Amino acid sequence: MSEPSPAVARPGFPVSRQVLADHVYEALLEWLMDGRLEPGAAVSIDGMARELDVSPTPVREALARLEHTGMVRRVALKGYRVAPVFTREDFAELMEARLSIEPVNARLACARMTPDGLEALKQAVEDLKTAPRGGTFAEYRSYLEADERFHQLIAAQASNQFLLAAYNTLGGQIQRFRLFGGVGITDAEQAIAEHQAVLDAMLGGDPDKAAQKMIEHVEKVRGRAIADAPEE
Amino acid sequence: MSEPSPAVARPGFPVSRQVLADHVYEALLEWLMDGRLEPGAAVSIDGMARELDVSPTPVREALARLEHTGMVRRVALKGYRVAPVFTREDFAELMEARLSIEPVNARLACARMTPDGLEALKQAVEDLKTAPRGGTFAEYRSYLEADERFHQLIAAQASNQFLLAAYNTLGGQIQRFRLFGGVGITDAEQAIAEHQAVLDAMLGGDPDKAAQKMIEHVEKVRGRAIADAPEE
DNA sequence: ATGCCACAAATCCTATAGGAACGCAGGCCG
DNA sequence: CGGCCTGCGTTCCTATAGGATTTGTGGCAT
Numbered sequence: 001m002s003e004p005s006p007a008v009a010r011p012g013f014p015v016s017r018q019v020l021a022d023h024v025y026e027a028l029l030e031w032l033m034d035g036r037l038e039p040g041a042a043v044s045i046d047g048m049a050r051e052l053d054v055s056p057t058p059v060r061e062a063l064a065r066l067e068h069t070g071m072v073r074r075v076a077l078k079g080y081r082v083a084p085v086f087t088r089e090d091f092a093e094l095m096e097a098r099l100s101i102e103p104v105n106a107r108l109a110c111a112r113m114t115p116d117g118l119e120a121l122k123q124a125v126e127d128l129k130t131a132p133r134g135g136t137f138a139e140y141r142s143y144l145e146a147d148e149r150f151h152q153l154i155a156a157q158a159s160n161q162f163l164l165a166a167y168n169t170l171g172g173q174i175q176r177f178r179l180f181g182g183v184g185i186t187d188a189e190q191a192i193a194e195h196q197a198v199l200d201a202m203l204g205g206d207p208d209k210a211a212q213k214m215i216e217h218v219e220k221v222r223g224r225a226i227a228d229a230p231e232e
Numbered sequence: 233m234s235e236p237s238p239a240v241a242r243p244g245f246p247v248s249r250q251v252l253a254d255h256v257y258e259a260l261l262e263w264l265m266d267g268r269l270e271p272g273a274a275v276s277i278d279g280m281a282r283e284l285d286v287s288p289t290p291v292r293e294a295l296a297r298l299e300h301t302g303m304v305r306r307v308a309l310k311g312y313r314v315a316p317v318f319t320r321e322d323f324a325e326l327m328e329a330r331l332s333i334e335p336v337n338a339r340l341a342c343a344r345m346t347p348d349g350l351e352a353l354k355q356a357v358e359d360l361k362t363a364p365r366g367g368t369f370a371e372y373r374s375y376l377e378a379d380e381r382f383h384q385l386i387a388a389q390a391s392n393q394f395l396l397a398a399y400n401t402l403g404g405q406i407q408r409f410r411l412f413g414g415v416g417i418t419d420a421e422q423a424i425a426e427h428q429a430v431l432d433a434m435l436g437g438d439p440d441k442a443a444q445k446m447i448e449h450v451e452k453v454r455g456r457a458i459a460d461a462p463e464e
Numbered sequence: 465a466t467g468c469c470a471c472a473a474a475t476c477c478t479a480t481a482g483g484a485a486c487g488c489a490g491g492c493c494g
Numbered sequence: 495c496g497g498c499c500t501g502c503g504t505t506c507c508t509a510t511a512g513g514a515t516t517t518g519t520g521g522c523a524t
Contacts, residue, residue: 057289
């Protein structure tokens with residue numbers, strides 16, 4: 001998001017410094033993506049301020065910024081709550097949205113890929129393969145992180161600020177679903193192969209194939225999640 | 233985002249009331265969409281607070297919420313500025329994004345359209361036809377409003393919260409471009425015909441055709457804008 | 465037992481104050 | 495004349511205070 005910066009700007013390097021609200025924003029985002037803040041839980045402004053040892057003002061600003069991500073919801077005079085767990089309908093809509101955007105991103109990324117971007121993409125797939133995949137969150141956290149990074153990189157390489165912004169909003173929801181959807185890692189080998197197929201298409205410089213492989217991947221993700229879905 | 237609420241709650245209808253930050257948000261949004269705030273202009277927190285006769289706190293919150301729309305940008309310790317005018321590249325990216333999302337919306341909306349939604353859509357096209365189209369902003373304001381409403385309604389009827397959110401972000405940028413892109417209303421008759429074609433496809437219940445007509449519309453919008461584009 | 469009202473605590477919301485950083489103008493020195 | 499420093503006003507940022515609203519609890523009447 002916003003780049004971390006040293007507390008003191010080096011002379012000649014006038015990097016934009018961080019203000020308190022930025023730190024609060026990042027802390028809350030991390031807690032949300034961690035699962036430390038559970039769906040439905042109240043996020044009290046005053047409470048968070050005490051927790052983080054700052055005044056309520058920066059917390060209020062951070063929450064206002066977070067609202068657009070869909071991860072917290074606000075009700076006037078009542079405060080913020082972590083967005084509730086996905087229903088089946090929410091999940092279906094999320095996948096429908098992914099199917100609308102991600103193949104386009106894949107196609108564009110394939111055409112506009114930079115060497116550095118390609119390297120990063122290879123690394124993400126490599127990380128997927130080597131990540132531990134235990135039963136507890138701590139164990140497969142790096143797996144989820146690499147998965148999200150793979151898709152985010154593609155969106156970034158598509159070189160379209162609007163599509164990137166649209167994906168990033170989805171990305172947060174996707175990550176949150178991975179945590180709270182009640183579905184662990186199912187068929188990791190299969191999922192890795194699908195990512196590899198997308199990457200291979202890009203390495204081959206075939207935009208249509210990249211888009212197609214992305215469609216197949218998302219559809220299979222949907223299929224696995226539905227097959228594994230817990231009771232509503 | 234956060235749902236708008238009536239200014240006065242009717243007795244027995246405990247709808248969530250508006251807080252000051254909501255009013256400020258709406259005022260700023262209107263000013264941005266109006267063109268009263270020009271691209272590049274500084275949006276001072278204290279200044280806006282004086283202007284609106286409120287304290288800086290709600291203004292700060294409203295601006296934080298506005299940032300994600302891309303209409304204002306923030307630099308830490310320096311404040312907010314209205315986003316700069318579109319470059320040709322920005323415009324190309326915007327149209328690319330529209331082409332990725334709007335045809336999908338049109339297809340889905342066609343399949344899921346409600347009678348009320350269809351009525352509203354007809355009304356929007358009707359308004360397009362009857363709107364005055366003079367040279368000054370005040371005169372073609374209602375035309376632009378109907379245009380935006382048409383696309384927004386389709387996004388809403390697609391019944392996908394994520395695609396709707398994605399479109400709404402684009403919609404604001406589109407509207408702002410209509411104002412500041414340096415392109416007035418060119419070939420209104422042509423544009424109206426394109427909207428009518430999309431509507432007809434929906435009336436005919438043909439999702440593929442609706443999507444195709446939407447693609448053609450956006451591409452022609454792009455074409456007209458490029459043909460009319462002022463010097464960079 | 466159930467419904468209703470009053471009261472208390474927690475929370476949200478807004479205003480205000482003051483410290484910190486930025487931008488600009490004017491003066492000083494090379 | 496140009497570059498640098500200094501001072502000052504403006505603005506941002508954070509903390510704090512207090513009023514308004516919601517929420518939870520306990521008592522009372524039915």
